[in-house]
Amino acid sequence: MTEKLTDRTALDPLLANGWALADGRDALQKTYTFANFINAFGWMTSAAIVAEKMNHHPEWSNVYKTVNVTLTTHDADGITELDVKLAQAMDRLAG
Numbered sequence: 233m234t235e236k237l238t239d240r241t242a243l244d245p246l247l248a249n250g251w252a253l254a255d256g257r258d259a260l261q262k263t264y265t266f267a268n269f270i271n272a273f274g275w276m277t278s279a280a281i282v283a284e285k286m287n288h289h290p291e292w293s294n295v296y297k298t299v300n301v302t303l304t305t306h307d308a309d310g311i312t313e314l315d316v317k318l319a320q321a322m323d324r325l326a327g
């Protein structure tokens with residue numbers, strides 16, 4: 233089973249790129265804003281394919297052109313390398 237991240241410096245590049253630590257739980261959060269709804273949903277579709285391939289799924293909500301994302305590993309009850317990897321992939325897809 234993937235273990236909770238011990239070397240938290242691995243989060244630094246993400247924290248410098250719009251991610252933040254959630255309040256009250258060990259999770260990463262980011263709000264993405266796209267040009268319009270279709271771009272937001274298209275990004276969600278691409279990210280969903282990556283998540284499914286990783287078998288690691290986001291907690292996310294979409295309102296019009298905004299997507300709020302929370303990443304944590306439920307099996308580990310905290311942030312693991314899977315969350316870092318998915319966050320990096322999401323940022324790559326967002327351009």
Ligand SMILES: C[C@H](O)[C@H](O)[C@H]1CNC2=NC(N)=NC(=O)C2=N1
Nearest residue numbers: 287288289290304305306307308
């Ligand atoms: C059975 C299935 O493999 C597990 O529930 C996977 C699915 N996707 C997951 N996604 C996330 N974010 N955390 C998990 O612990 C997790 N576990």
